[in-house]
Amino acid sequence: MELSRKHLEASSSYFLVYIELIVLVSCLHLQGLNMFGLAKAALAVRGNDTDQQALLLFKAKITGDELRVMESWNSSIHFCQWHSVTCGRKHQRVTKLELQYLKLSGSLSPYIGNLSFLKELNLVGNSFYNQIPQEIGYLRRLETLELINNSISGEIPSNLSACSKLALVDMRGNQLTGEIPASLSLLSNLKLLRFSNNSLRGSIPPSLGNLSSLQVFAFAMNGLTGIIPEALGKLTNLSLFTISSNAISGIVPLAMFNLSNIGVFDIGLNKIQCTLHSDLAINMPYVDFFSIGLNQISGQIPVSLSNCSNLNILQFNDNRLSGNVPPLEKLDKLYKLYMGTNHLGHGREGDLNFLCTLVNNTNGINLINLEWLATSQNQLSGPIPFDIGRLQKLKIFLADGNFLSGTIPHCIGNLTMLTELALDVNNLHGNIPSSLANCQNLVSLGLSYNNLRGSIPD
Template sequence: MNKTLSNTTQSHQLRKQMEASNVFFLVYVEVIVLLSCFNLHGFNLLGLVTASPVVRGNGTDQHALLQFKTKVTGDPLKIMESWNISIHFCQWHGVTCGRKHQRVTKLDLQFLKLSGSLSPYIGNLSFLRGLNLADNSFYNQIPQEIGRLRRLETLQLTNNSIRGEIPSNLSACSKLTLVDMRSNQLAGEIPASLGLLSNLKFLNFANNSLKGSIPPLFGNLSSLEVLSLAINALSGTIPEALGQLTNLSFFSIYGNAISGNFPMSIFNLSKIRSFDIGANKIQGTLHSDLGITMPSIEFFSVAGNQISGQIPISISNASNLNVLLFNDNRLSGNVPSLEKLDKLVNLGLGKNHFGHGKEGDLKFLCSLVNATKLKFLYIGTSNFGGELPKCISNFSTTLLNLVIEQNKIMGRIPNGIGNLINLEVLSALENQLSGPIPSEIGRLQKLNIFFAYTNFLSGTIPNSIGNLTMLIKLALNENNLQGSIPISLGNCQNLLLLDLSNNNLSGSVPREVLRLQSLSIWLDLSSNYLTGELLVKNLGSCVSLETLSLDDNLFEGPIPSSWSSLRGLVQLDLLDNNLSGGIPEFFVTFGALKYLNLSFNDFDGVIPSEGVFKNASATFVEGNNKLCGGIPELHLSRCNSKTSSTTSVKLKIAIIVVMLGVALVFTCLLVLWFRKKRQQHPRTICEENWLLQLSYQSILRATNGFSTQNLVGAGSFGSVYKGILEESGEVIAVKVFHLLHSGASRSFLAECEALKNIRHRNLVKVLSAISGIDHKGNDFKALAYEFMENESLEDWLYPSTSMNEPETMRNLNFIQRVNVAVDVAH
């Protein structure tokens, strides 16, 4: 299926790509525009080839294809299985033959996940006009034999892993119109002989490792429409001869090391639509008639060079511009009106010397009100001064990124900023902005990044900031903000970074903020007036947090034990607070911790000597006079010093007092026991020995296999059975514990220990304890008691009508019930 995308589709692709990119979208837009140019000129990049009918063909072509197959080492989709002699080679997948001579004219194997090397036998396909192996995993070199394909028109090896040099004899393929080898591992220089391919319209070597200079002979490629050499290691200068390529519509040398002045002749290419020389070392000034000599220009980027001078006023005539990137150069002066650039999507002016640091520098911003498609505006790191004009409130709601950072912009953030409802990035850091943060900021519900640090902002942080639920990074540090941290900030459940340091904030840190489990990069509340205990116990849920700065506040109390889960910490700063207690041992296990500052608090006790504490350049504990020990480099007193000795003496005294108290109590109990002993009759049976020695097998036989007929009753931890011992005929009651129930084992041990040593007329005498393994290999525990013929107390208190005896025989009167209660109490 062959498709040529329409101009509408290619523009949509360009816009869609730019929506996902950042301010410096050079590489990504480069690729999209490049693909657009492919489709503009009808190159069949995505076409699939249909096979010809079964006919007799040329044996040379079949042999060449079979040799090609032998070099394919990876074929997960089993494409090569159709390449067998049982069917004619013209029916093989990806093979197209001519009808007249039945010779292979096209080989299209793109997007098939094939891997292997390219067979030199491909040079025997002498009728081949199209070779497309794009988007596979072919490696090794391009065989020199490819230069024998005199009829070859299109060569597409895009997005493989092909190494080595570009064959110089490719120039022998004089009918070539398209050569696309981008995104491989090609090295060496670009053969100058390629400048002889007079029919060439499309040439793309982008994203390789090519070096050397651009061959001046390329100026002879009079049919060339697309030339992309981006992202290589090319050096030298732009040849003057390239100004002769009058049909050129796409030109990119982005991301190389090309230097020198660019030739003015290159600005006379009237058909040029995409011009990108960004990220090089090019010098010079811009042509004064830039917008006139390039009337069709849509993408223009000189970003990342050393270009000086001013932006020509003529730029406003280039009314088709979508992308205009001047950032990261040495441009100066005022930015001219851009009123006619109503199709502008991306404008980059940052990292230059624009403006004079005074009022009027930002006047050009109001000329962008008509740019209804504007999405990215970057004017950061320049010399713009004056107040931020209120006209930015009238910018298109399509605006996604607004970056005005590192300038000399004064005044307030306009209230109308809330009109930019689709804004995702707002960066105004390091300016001279003053006044409060407008509450209208809460309307920017798609905002991901809000940076306004290092300004003169005052007032309180508006509660409406809690509406920014998609916020990822918030930095308002180094301002004059006052009041408390708003509780509503806890609604920002996606927050990774929060920096409110170096302000005048007071009060306690809201628990809602500290419950933000998303915090995983940075939390800095230092240099404020925050008070209360270190109530950030909930912070323990932020297990990925890397930086935590709470220094220079008024926090008190110990370090919470819940912090033991903060194993991702790289930096922890608690300097200059009122914290107390010992230094937790769990800091030793924090393998990622590289900086720990506990200085000027009231910590006490022994400091650890392992983990981060082994590194004196990473651990700071000065100003804690009650600490001792640690490595010598920390210069702390030994733990047997006067301070620690005092503590030790107090501890010893406390231990002695406790021991004396215990001894006194024990002595009193011993005296009472001897007195009682003299009053009692000596026992004839040793209390420590059981009366019977029973096993699991004897109990099993005695209860008839724990039959239901022998079941006396059941409780929460066990069941009681009647049993008759075979040896003596003695009747016993056996309590079998249900060990699967929680607490049954503890109940067995407690009951066994108690009944072994306690004797009372109201308690059934325990005869033996059984602990072992049953016939299934499970744990077995039971107690054997004297059997009481009158059944259980429960049956007497709550007689069942189903019993054989008359109900009146089981009734207890009031006096009897009182006596039972008294006996139970005893």
Template structure:
């Protein structure tokens, strides 16, 4: 080697930043790692568990929580922050941790994009960012992490294509991008990932063909690409792979047929999901010999021909062949049922929605005793339902609807102890509804409509306390409706007894069905009055009592059905007026009162404004209403008479009101003169007995069933929603999480604290709701949120940050101080809040402060030598927060000064 060459090499080693001496290298060291982690921490906007509190320069970064270091060089090698509820973004400085080999941020709320700088982590082996809110594209720079073996970016908001450059990661073993918004094809370069064992890309919008090279990967055992738009035929190489254990590519646009030897070489295959595609042809007969199969889904394709022999599937648990064009023509067409007798692990079996015919063989009773779901609906079976089905003691669901089955429903069906769902509708069953159904304590839904069933409805159904849906419509049932049915507390979906020959009255117990959403009693021979108690069915959306012989008036209690959308009372013998209270039903879309004997003036508000939604034909004595209804005008004499009556009523009302006002003023003057203590009057006026109780249903309507869109806050013991009531008024509705330990005590404490206090700077309680396990407080709505939001607004929650000047801060501090002074000194028994912090200081429309959230409050006994124990027993307040005044008993006496210091400090 020449002297000139040696000199050039020495120059390169000296000055080149990657080859030469220390002066050319980036100065990445222990200090760099610390600075990078501190920047990473600064991007965290919420650390609910306080995990990152140890991340500070006062201690060695190798002692920080969730951080591991190299022992000799003290460099960061591992960061594990999964399942901590962190909120923030991933700082690009993460790329400076040059010794990092493991990074796990799974199941947090990281947002923003994945920084390109992550490609600088050339020692990184594991990257787990699943279950966050990361947006943007997958950076191609990840391909520079040449040691990467585990990559999980699933359950995020990633979009764009999968970088083809990732195919260069020769050590990559596990890849998961599932549940994102990725588009484009599966990179053909993935066929070069010779170490790949798991590829999970399901639930995206990928398209294009499946790369042929995937089937030649020697270690690939798990391929999941379902729920995409992948098209084309399945590569033959996948069927020749002996390593694959899971092939899941359901719900795509795959076409073509499956080769006869599809399962011949699949000695390890356990899961084969190709349902929901465009596959056709016959089911490969080799499936019957794939002894390792545990789950097979060929549903929702266009497979045709007969179902092959399935006799060598000892481990099969799920077998779904439904929604195809399978037949059973000729001899042995149903032998597949008998061949499954050896499949003792079978739990789910479906051949629904095919073209199977003939009688169901008794061999159906030889299926696995583990069988839970037996689904054979929408075929052309006839004959009776084999009694041998009672051998399948673990059945939870049987579905034979939409066939032509005849005979009786055998009483032995009531011996299946775990049965929850019965689907036998749209057949030709006759005889009676078995009394034995009452033995099925787990029964949830019974569908027996559109048959030829006769006799009475068995009262034993009242024993099925978990029943949610009962449909016996379109049969030949007679007799009365058993009152026991209306005593089923869980009947919350549908009660449909329409199109039978039922007679008698509707029991008043119908009002006990406060969970039911639909009641259909149409086309029977029912009579008597419509029970007033039907207004107690507070969850009702659909009510049809048409084509019966009901009489009397329309009950005024119908206006209590605040969520009702459909009412049909047509073709009865109803009389009287149409109550104007029906105008208040804001969600009502259809009201059919035709062919009755109603009379009087038709209301004009609410649903009556829409003539297409209201049917009143056949009521010859009705008048008025909106012009589009086409009814005659009401008699003028009646109007005059009615007008004079109205004047008399108004005059009497006016006189009564005037009298009450005068008496009230006199009483108020006497009370004020006798007792000048305004605060005592306020306390008495706000006693709990004065609070009106509200219904859970009303709160559901006000919050659209406690929609997340209406949530304005959440704490340890409850969530706060913005409620919009029917009259347009607003309120804050605090719903307690009764399943949370301590929530019940918090509710009691808050009620106890607020029962005898009233001050303009305390949150006003409007109403309470206590129904079983549901507890809620209805409070005055504060449109300007809380002090925490005002002082530290999140960028994503507001467009313009509000500026709080010193005058406003002083005013808020003064309001809080006045509230605390009142609580500590002017109540009958002093009240200690125990959780005073900015988020519990609420601001009204005039920016006046109100102290709220008394869930941890304590009431001190006056003149008790042990009063201080009420404060000192146990730590009170929020995790990570301690009010300055909690340090000593000066809190009780220095309320104003410390409240000011708390507000000004923030």
């Protein structure tokens, strides 16, 4: 019995120690969890504080705030409720900064780089100036960067390529200088790249041809030189390509004419010197704006252009093109056709027959959409086709400086929407048709330097 009592006491002691150990371990575990939770909370507070301080330092660089937008940026409310600031629900960190069209002026604070959760930065239509801070490269979550129509100067930051999630970069309408960084080709998610209307120089980096997701490539109105890189022909997802109003020379890579998703193709006002051939295959079924105007392009207008049935605007003007204008019967959506100042035509009858092909495609007069026809300064000969009278939506008809013969057709009076008619410097004869009195919208009429006779109709 004595032995049993001792065993029981010992067992009880061991049990109590065991219980104490369990309680101790549990307390330590709970304490550890609480400490971990406190640590997370402290990190979150520090993260929020970082964002708030970054926003206040951004505000400090604002020198003009006509609409008093920045007045809400104060400690009386949480920064996630500040004007134009959006935070994520989970972490209460700044994800969007949308300050477009708010008449703000000032420079961009380098502390913008501390908004590490920022996905969208939109400062469109303000008066921000000075350079884009290099710290913008710290925004690894940034997807959209829109700085359109400001006064930002300096160069495109080369470390913008560190913002690997960027899908949209639009900085058109600024005063950016320097060259296009080749490192932009590292932005594999990029869909839109637009730097039109700046002062960029240098050539287009061939490496930009690696941006396989790119849909918009816009560098119009800059000071770019060099050539169109062959590699850009690999950008098969492009819907808009414009490099107009630069000083780009060389040829157009053939692959560029087979960008089958393109809607806008504009290489006008450059120094491109390629030669086009009538049998050049152009595969652009969705293109509605096609411009090669104001270059030094020679050769002929490709027949395959008539397959671009969605064309609205077609510009060939101010080049060195020659030969016939191909049939246009499939271009029933065309409303502006520019082909002035070339060497088109053969100096014989039928040079304007392309107009007949356009008219004959339609089932009714109202389906003919042509509003602007500019054929000035060419070598077009022969009479003006009577089918011209079926283009009843025509507002501008410029055919001066050619070798047109015959009389001015009476049916031209059907063009009641006509505002400008230029037939100067041709070989037209006969009377001025009295039907012109029906064109009561005319504000400009040019008939000089022809062989017209008779009286001017009342």
